[in-house]
Every structure is written in structure tokens, then in C-alpha cells.
Amino acid sequence: MNYHYTWEFGRHFDFIVGWLHRVNFFYFYFYVPLITLLAIALFCWVLIRVRRTGYLTGQSRLARFLWYSVHSIFCWIAVGAFAVAIKMLIVEELDYQERKWFEAYLTPGHLYISSAAFAYLAFIVKSKPTYFNLLLALYVQVALIAGYGVASYRVLNEDIEGALGGVVMLLFFAVCNYDLFKRVRSQFFVAIPAQRKAVVS
Numbered sequence: 046m047n048y049h050y051t052w053e054f055g056r057h058f059d060f061i062v063g064w065l066h067r068v069n070f071f072y073f074y075f076y077v078p079l080i081t082l083l084a085i086a087l088f089c090w091v092l093i094r095v096r097r098t099g100y101l102t103g104q105s106r107l108a109r110f111l112w113y114s115v116h117s118i119f120c121w122i123a124v125g126a127f128a129v130a131i132k133m134l135i136v137e138e139l140d141y142q143e144r145k146w147f148e149a150y151l152t153p154g155h156l157y158i159s160s161a162a163f164a165y166l167a168f169i170v171k172s173k174p175t176y177f178n179l180l181l182a183l184y185v186q187v188a189l190i191a192g193y194g195v196a197s198y199r200v201l202n203e204d205i206e207g208a209l210g211g212v213v214m215l216l217f218f219a220v221c222n223y224d225l226f227k228r229v230r231s232q233f234f235v236a237i238p239a240q241r242k243a244v245v246s
Contacts, residue, residue: 048137051148055134062134071132080128081121087166088120094170100228115220116169123162130155161188165221174232182229189225192218 048066050056070076092113095101101109132138133151161184168181196218199211 048135050134051136051139052134052152053149055152058134062131065131066135066138071135071138076128076132080125084117084121084124087124088117091116091120091166091170098170098172100169100172100231112224115224116166118217119162119165123159123166126155126159126162130159157188161185164188165225168225169228172232178232179229182225185225186222189218189222 048063050059055062065071095113095116101112104112130152133148133155136144136148139148139151164181164184168178168185171178192214196211196214199214200208203211
């Protein structure tokens with residue numbers, strides 16, 4: 046075997062990960078377009094489901110466009126982070142010129158990012174208030190808190206380019222948090238009391 050794993054757990058999936066490496070699946074001009082196509086397909090599905098909920102119906106065309114843009118970014122993150130997590134299982138696929146101490150954390154970290162993005166998408170395509178929806182919202186909120194931490198670290202400790210990236214991340218996370226709070230409020234603090242009043246009356 047002429048390749049090495051960054052995360053020993055990845056050896057359990059050598060039958061597929063190793064094969065992908067050997068056939069050069071992670072070659073940029075094949076790997077990135079495939080991720081893009083999958084993200085577009087996911088976004089089309091999410092767009093149809095979000096429109097069915099009617100959540101954005103009363104908003105302006107510009108507002109809907111902006112929120113759909115946020116949704117498309119999450120689709121890219123969900124698919125892209127998962128694919129990168131698989132790619133980073135192989136040491137030889139990393140962009141670093143030498144071994145790094147944090148190699149073993151790259152795949153779990155990207156899998157967590159991907160799971161949070163998928164959780165957000167699963168949350169927004171559902172309109173009925175359920176405990177599962179609330180659990181999804183809490184999961185996403187924890188991920189956003191972690192994101193704030195990473196972004197703040199970049200702002201305070203990296204060069205100007207890294208700091209600007211951290212500022213962009215903070216703004217994006219704030220927008221996501223606003224949407225999350227608004228959806229939770231509409232589902233659990235407005236819709237449910239209204240339904241109970243309707244039943245009583």
C-alpha cells in the first residue's frame with residue numbers, strides 16, 4: 046500500500062477510499078465538478094421543498110433570492126465538506142508539504158461540518174413543529190457557536206487575509222443564526238400556541 050491514512054479509523058473503509066485514491070478520483074478536474082453537480086442537485090431538491098413550506102412566501106423577491114443563496118451555500122458545504130472529509134483520509138491527498146499534528150482531526154472535523162449543514166437543510170424543508178425539528182435546530186446552533194469560535198480566532202490571530210475571511214464567516218454565521226431563531230420562533234412560539242387556542246375555541 047503506497048499511501049497512508051490520517052485517521053486510523055479510515056482503514057475500515059479502505060475498500061472504497063483506497064480504491065478512490067488509486068483511480069485518481071480526487072483529481073481536481075473530476076472531483077470538483079462532481080461535487081458541484083451533486084450540490085446543484087441537492088439545492089434543486091431543497092428549493093422545491095422550501096417553496097412547499099410557504100415560509101418565504103410573504104417576503105420580497107430580493108429577500109427570497111438572498112435566502113435561496115444561503116440555502117445554496119449550505120448545499121455546497123454539506124456535499125463539499127463530506128467529500129473533502131473522504132479526501133483528507135489519505136495523507137498523500139493533503140496539500141501540506143509535511144506531516145501535521147492535526148491530520149487526524151481533519152476528517153472528523155469536516156464530517157461534523159457536513160452533518161451540521163445537512164441538519165440545517167433538513168430543518169428548513171420541514172414546516173411542522175416537531176421535537177425532531179427542535180433537535181435539529183439545537184444541533185445547528187451548537188455548530189454555529191463552534192463556528193463563531195473559529196471565525197473569532199481567525200480575526201484575532203491570522204494575517205489580514207485570514208482576518209477578513211474570519212469577518213466574512215462571522216457575518217454568514219450571524220445571518221444563519223437570525224434565520225434559525227426566526228424559524229424556531231415561528232414554529233414553536235407562534236404556531237403551537239395559535240394551534241392550541243384554535244383547539245380550545
